[in-house]
Amino acid sequence: MIENKRTNDPEGVRRRIIDAAYDAFVTQGYLATGMLELRERAFVSGGAMAHHFPAKRDLGLAVIRDRVAAAVRQTWIEPLRRCADAPTAIDLIFEAFIGELTQKDRVSGCPLNNMAMEVSQFDAEMRALTSAVFGDWHEALSAKFAADMEEKRAVGINPGRIATLVIAAYSGAMTMAKTSQDVGPLRDCRAELAALLAANYSRP
Incomplete structure (x- = not known):
């Protein structure tokens, strides 16, 4: 289920997205992983995903830097x-x-x-x-x-x-x-x- 509620913890949401992406990129590959799948893995809305990472490339760069x-x-x-x-x-x-x-x-x-x-x-x-x-x-x-x-x-x-x-x-x-x-x-x-x-x- 995708989270639609507002959150007062934007940094926590960002970490959750990066954690989900890191796990997916390592296990199944960067190219094989779609943004919709990552939204579902991280339990975030499309708006939250777009706010933190407008494109998969932005998320890929964050995963390399942060994880x-x-x-x-x-x-x-x-x-x-x-x-x-x-x-x-x-x-x-x-x-x-x-x-x-x-x-x-x-x-x-x-x-x-x-x-x-x-x-x-x-x-x-x-x-x-x-x-x-x-x-x-x-x-x-x-x-x-x-x-x-x-x-x-x-x-x-x-x-x-x-x-x-x-x-x-x-x-x-x-x-x-x-x-x-x-x-x-x-x-x-x-x-x-x-x-x-x-x-x-x-x-x-």
Whole structure:
């Protein structure tokens, strides 16, 4: 049922629309999702939807800014900052993803990867936004690897290049897992990244 009553919480309505759109875009795709469906998912009127997001593109940009970027910060950037070194953080991140997806018994893929693959070819602003999120992710990984080098935990690595490898490996493994609906590629990727990084890290 669509909500027709006035609301005194416009920010709450906006969040509800973005939450519904984020879930739909990640699970079924940006291009496959219509605005009428999103109105029904969010339980809002056409007027409320038009007030906050006159076009689906406006909503897509908001989802990238408010939800996709936040998801990358929460799942990757914050753990990197909390952990003692990059390999520990990366292994814990993979462990968390594998555990969560196994419990859900469904793989929807990486939200950033899903959006980037759909929108980057036809919308320059969306491409710039998704690229900026990748950039923040890459910068956080590079900084962690550089700090490990500086503190003599790691030797013989190029922080920027190894950061690119980690992101590409994770993104590819997540896409494979989504395609097969099996976390096996993520398990393989976790094991191989751990072995690769162990060769360049000294352990007490």
